[in-house]
């Protein structure tokens with residue numbers, strides 16, 4: 001890949017700015033100071049340095065992040081802070097996407113990646129990847145049978161859809177629920193269909209990947225196998 005394209009994709013500047021950096025002898029590949037604007041670099045085999053600092057590169061990035069309440073599952077917004085604002089360097093140099101969203105008032109586990117096929121795999125309804133949520137309700141829960149059998153909610157096309165809990169653990173108004181779909185507001189609407197209001201919603205697991213001891217707002221690299229092991 002051309003060095004100017006490589007560095008501009010990693011947000012070191014526009015291609016014009018990278019050319020200026022090359023002219024100013026600020027860019028090195030392994031031991032060689034670069035002077036050709038169209039220098040071809042193989043970032044999987046060669047180390048690139050900007051001002052003697054090594055450029056971090058991986059073709060695929062997978063991250064877990066703890067979305068705090070009040071953050072949007074988005075890149076940018078004029079009203080609210082966004083999950084992408086929490087991604088630290090060097091990962092924030094990559095074009096990451098979010099695999100599935102959490103509501104503004106929800107918290108917990110989100111997975112990010114720059115690999116489209118991975119995002120698709122995690123979010124596609126046919127993948128049936130189980131997701132675990134810890135829920136606090138407005139009152140003691142007593143509709144276990146109904147949620148395990150499935151409750152009717154409307155999907156995006158206003159058609160009725162049977163939403164089923166795969167597993168439930170109940171401690172008065174605290175419920176841990178596992179579902180393997182991700183329709184809009186699904187957990188809130190499933191409890192709503194039985195007459196409950198969700199006061200707090202926290203996603204603690206996607207597949208086999210658990211939030212664990214990650215603090216709100218923190219982010220950590222994962223392997224994509226961690227969701228499936």
Ligand code: URA
Pocket residue numbers: 101102103106184185186187188189201
């Ligand atoms: N279900 C919801 O209702 N909200 C979320 O954010 C995730 C699942």
